[in-house]
Amino acid sequence: MRVLGIEGTAWAASAAVYDNETDDVFIETDPYQPESGGIHPREAAEHMREAIPSVVETALSAATGPIDAVAFSRGPGLGPCLRVVGTAARALAQSLDVSLVGVNHMVAHLEIGRHRSGFDSPVCLNVSGANAHVLGYRNGRYRVLGETMDTGAGNAIDKFTRHVGWTHPGGPKVEEAANDGEYVDLPYVVKGMDFSFSGIMSAAKQAYDDGVPVEDVSRGLQETMFAMLTEVSERALSLTGRDELVVGGGVAQNERLQEMLREMADQRGANLHVPDPRFLGDNAGMIAVLGAMMAAAGETVAVEDSGIDADYRPDQVPVTWRPGEPPAPGGDRSDEIRGAEAVVTVEDGLVTKRRVPKTYRHPALDERLRRERTVEEARLTHDARRAGVPTPVLRDVDVRESTLVVEFVGERDLRDAVGTTRVQSVGEHLATIHGEGIVHGDPTTRNVRVDGPRTYLIDFGLGYYSRDVEDHAMDLHVFEQSLRGTADEPEPLVSAFEGAYADAGQDAVLDQLRAIEGRGRYQ
Template sequence: MICLGIEGTAEKTGVGIVDNEGKILAMAGNPLIPEKGGIHPREAAEHHSYWIPKLIKEVINDSGIKLNEIDLISFSRGPGLGPALRTVATASRALALSLNIPIIGVNHCVSHVEIGKLDTGAIDPVTLYVSGGNSQIIAYESGKYRIFGETLDIAIGNCLDHFARECGLSHPGGPIIEKLARKGNYIDLPYSVKGMDFSFSGLFSAAIRGFKAGLSIEDICFSLQETAFSSLVEVCERTLSHTNKTEIMLCGGVAANSRLREMLAIMAQEHYSEFFIPKISLCGDNGAMIAWMGILTSKYFSADTIENTNVIQKYRTDEVEVPWAKINNK
């Protein structure tokens, strides 16, 4: 079984080809970088419609297999931006129909977890998935990946990107903030963990107020990172204790941040747990994770009918049955 997966929940278009054993035969992607402002859903959709055909050609060439050797098409059905998701679904339906092969729509967040496990060898991790659009702490329990903690408002990547934009820094803000933070000292910013969830909008507003009041940008960047990352690590730590798991995995675009890696590594060590980070190319959105999720799904479930390939903008991680992830028969 060889699956071609198409990703496009937000601004990055990705296509990947993966075989039955999880070997990535090829993957290619292209991010939309807005000239100014944030991501407009319609522009993301236009970006996908332009890039999907080109990326399909590229992965077919790179993989050395022929289009008619593909057995299955999978696509990111959600969560994500409506117009972007619909473009991906339309392209996937057209490809499946023209090749006369089955199609499966998959959950984007679960795909991040599965490609991370495939790449790192983690078996049953507590996963911190942090990106521009998502911030979740995920762990397997009774047949599904449960969300043990999540943002109550904006995602951490969005908080960093939006802050950078408001301060006149370029997009994406995460790497620039990381660099500036190296020269900063701590100033007090609001820390917000509510139950097992966290929130970043108050932190964002306070950081902007600090910038407008003339505080040093380095100090704000340092404190923004320390405060936001501490809340993520706190909830990860509590999830680890609650579930008695002994593995932690970090994924999503924000996984590139070395301070977040360091904080999680320290916490993992204190709990005698193993810490995993997938290759950076597999941390952010990519087509290979969608293709691998298509393969896993096809081993346990039948394919979708074309009528049943609707997108689900608010597709929750814990809506998906994951029988392949079963641990000790639970």
């Protein structure tokens, strides 16, 4: 089958022809380059109107035979651009008299990595202009395991470069400048597998305004943002028990990010695949490749139903083109358990947890995070138990060695034994600690231990004190995301969890949770 792909969600007017028998991909791209500032939606749409016909013509003339389907980016992206591309794709499908395939651009960023790597069931880190998220596959959908709570990765960097007067796109310029810079500290914000870039961006602009050399700010920016992305990727691998990682999106072209991810993957015995640069930034090749898989599975769309969707999320797409899911890996049963950030050994009913240095992080950042988290974990584990929530009793703390010794609790992780009563008790526990102004920070199903109906909260390393409803709601969001990422039928569990939280906690937190879920991520 030969598929014509068309991409034009933001800056790349691109067309490609993919032949699934030879696996050849021909791509022709004409980028939009704003003269000043960022991407202007109307200018970008004007660029699409001018450039799409000629890139399509070039792609078609490179095709070695007739086209069997036309695939196009249906969203997410800039509305005015999407409309131009949608119109062109419909007209082409009709004039060539072939079927039409509407592709989710974010799923395409992911699938190109899975396709090129040959991996079975990778976790995917998508880092592009308007997005940043970690996806895993479960029961016929790509699940968002974690994502930015505000700006996309590329847009965050581009906002900083606009502030310092550099032209769009800023990513490559920051990469170059960072090579000559010294690391500076910037806010590091990870909540479970979600993360935020807005605090870093304000701090980076402020540092520049205060006279810190732009090279140093660039270095700090990269080290901080990419360490966050690497950390959440590692958490996603750990939570899902998978050992394959692919990346996608324009920011994944950054060599420092690739280096950090490779180091993390090597150290945990996982495989990383970075697609060729031509498949990373926006390109129609990834649209054509996914289009071919979808067309082969019968996922075509009638012209009258092929409207665009500027907020199209990857988890809205029913994934019908993949073969069955490979079996979930068994849990780690050895004595030494390598979690996402610590090495845990169990002996004589005691657990020793050592936060090992992460060599992918800058040493200063690594030192700061291990120290802060060890101190917070000791303090909050203790305070939560005093508030009446089962947590392990603390036996020893060595901050210099980033090591804690606590009592062994529970028989297994909640991940491997989810059930209604247990998630209800987690709802009660979170309501209790929130009542004391304690935020857990990472309440995933792996950070809850179960013993019969009883549940224990462990691993308060990302926790802190706050009475802000947003912070409390994020705890609920993180827990629900992890239920959705690991349970076969998550929705009844989510309801039971929320019901128990509602009975014991504050309604305002649940209202805020709805606000978090409804928030547009495409800034």
